[in-house]
Amino acid sequence: MKYNRVIVWFRNDLRLHDHAALFSALAKGKEIIPVFCFDPRNFRNVDLGFKKTGAFRTQFLIESVENLRKSLQALGADLIVEEGSPEEVVIELVNKYQAEAIFFSEEVTQEEKLIEERLEKSAWKLGIATEAFWQSTLFHIEDLPFPANLVPEVFTQFRKECEKFSKVQKTYEMPKSINFPNNLDDLGSIPDLSTFGFSKTANSKLGVLDFKGGEDEGKKRLQEYFWEKDLLKTYKETRNGLLGADYSSKFSPWLALGCLSPRYIYEEVLKYEKERKKNQSTYWLIFELIWRDYFRFICKKHGSKVFQINGIKNIVDNWNKDENSFWKWANGQTGIPFVDANMRELNQSGFMSNRGRQIVASFLVNDLGIDWRWGASYFESMLIDYEVCSNWGNWMYVAGVGNDPRESRYFNILRQANNYDKKGDYIRHWIPEIAGIPGFDIHQPFELSTSDLKQYGVALGRTYPQPLVGIKI
Template sequence: MEKSIVWFRNDLRIADNKSLSVACKNSEMVIGVYFMDPEKFEIGEFGFKKTGKFRAKFLLESLQELWDNLRKLNISLLIIKDKPESKFTELVERFQITSLYLQKEWTPEETKTLKAVTSILPEAVNVKEHYNQFLYHPEDIPFDTFRDIPQVFTEFRKKCEKNGKVRPVIPIPEKLPNENLLSEIANLPTLKELGFENFETDPRTAFPFKGGEDQAKIRLEDYFWETKKLAVYKKTRNGLLGKDYSSKFSSWLANGCISPTIVYREIRKFEDKVTKNEDTYWLIFELLWRDFFKYISLKHGNDIFKVGGVLKKDYSWGHDDRIKDLWIQGKTKENFVNANMNELAKTGFMSNRGRQNVCSFWSKELQQDWRIGAAYFESMLIDYDVHSNWGNWMYNSGVGNDPRDRKFNIKSQAERYDPAGKYQQTWLQERLF
């Protein structure tokens, strides 16, 4: 039998967790590890902290719940504030580890870190990676290789819906013997230790939720079964104010507190017991968009971070600090853009409709380097997901997967989605005094 470490990254849950499930089945001892890598909180290439205060707080909440939930299974979670490559040898020696389980990632920072770790591990330690972040698992999609992934979402969606399959939810592992639990206490850093001041949630926020697997389940229960808002999702999803115009699952999906498979299976259950309509389908449609950007990232690799994007377009982008500051501060000529940027700055959240508009304005109107905008979103968003963020920024900036290369008319968008100006009034109210 193995002695195993499960290295948690963006899979902060015990349900539908392949790495955890397989480790528990194959091991006489299982330990969970999460690294608070200082690199994740450093200033990035474009001058923004990679992880800002909103996502940092959500992460700490998520880790606390993971620690609690693993403990119920008699599994300890070691939370280590250091680089993984600095501590893994020590962990392997201390616990006589024979196997390392983790979710498979493929973007540059994650692959670089894993390479640094595997280069120092004893050869006897088996490293076992599992894809566990997709709705349609890479082994189940109707494409022979990642190179065959279509460039256009509609083709990808139709083929997956027709010929792909969604796997069943992996159950929570059975409780391990008491002796598996270590005597260590949760060594969870504070916001202050991560370089942030404590803060209160803005009462205007559309995302008043906390991080964690249990919190994700509470939200799912409320949105599906108590309020039945899923039944009108497509009609309300372009909303701007309040917590229920959309599912708000994105933050828990981003750090893996919940899996797309769990959401999908619950939608199907809702369709069986309550109603099946275009609205219920549309949430599955959005989960497919999430998959699409992950597969585009797998197909194109580091091109998703390059100025030309996956289309390798050669545009003349601006790098004007004054324009950037006005955009970030919500002081552009467009009040609808300003309101959205203020919401992001004060809450770490912005609606899908808002994101499309501020992105289009930044790249198409102001003609500034789209990667600066993407990096700012990376820093600020609670629900930052590397593939969705950079994929959507490419898409809306004309260097990605939009075959039509659209430019948003901000004024007509504001008139259509905020006709009474209530949203703009909410987020521009400081200017009224």
């Protein structure tokens, strides 16, 4: 053994399976001290007035930390839970418990890298070793067929080269036991929603799934989707759905916090292909994992540019900052039923389909012309499956300042509604008030006379909003 005590600082890697930092710590340390820190900076209000991390994602995080502690306890260990700046809290724990090393997962974006750098600098001054591990992607950074600073700017090129020249490493084994110090005095309690200024939240009964955080729940969802319901074989055909639990895998919330490893999912796909069926759908789920990889490597390549208004293309555009229109979009009050239904799903459940995300993002940036970063920030707060690289990468893509090889991509909202909600089931699901209005076409901007609005008293404020803008046909 190289170290007497190693702190394993958990971040967006809240699992025990395929955990590089934990696996290495078990090999190099006599005693392991797992630590998680709730960083209050992640729960502050942003300039637009909402919290950086909203209630749904906060609840999912709390559940994931609770599950991690329970899993560690089952192996003879435990989890120290603290609140504060991790770069300070972890160093305090090093001093308190005489740890000799800190192992953690490497992140790639600005705020997370700054925390890492501060922690490593403080540890170096104390003579404490630090080791960072790459473990958020399907393809390991060392196995890419090009240096990280030369990642292709077009996804198709990235995917083809990785598929041809890179291999997916095997998952790390689950630990069978963990040697945890028996003289630690205060392990800390896991906070609840009220700690961060939220009242109790409940996933809307209209939502696609009652998402519960944690490694156990993530594995349970995979077992159900792949093996019990046998849905992987039709994933490609159903993935653009809007209603119900099973039109797509819904793995994203567990991937976002690292409750599920992408390599674990990959190995389960290979097993499914061997035991059940191999087709375009089984490949397509891996394809989506590669998309997730791509945005992470793009963020590593471009750094803080992914958060700047001109994006990675340095395109100067005349974005406006119309807060009134933004909040109508955010609250599902644009007067465009298909847009509003998707935003209401997000606000009431913390989730939205991939198709819906593209549509509402396109509407905000292309129809309303509003600063795309406002939309990205709102998604960061509201989405239960928010992951920094995928979120900001996708918003850049839609806004035309990212990795989209096509110029000025535009989603025709009415055409999208006709293609993906032809009978209006999704709109009626989230805006049930409008179903009984005579002569109402759910795929058109909704305009009624004042007398009609008063008579039917639909939607918010007893009226359904007049459309914010004209729609391109």
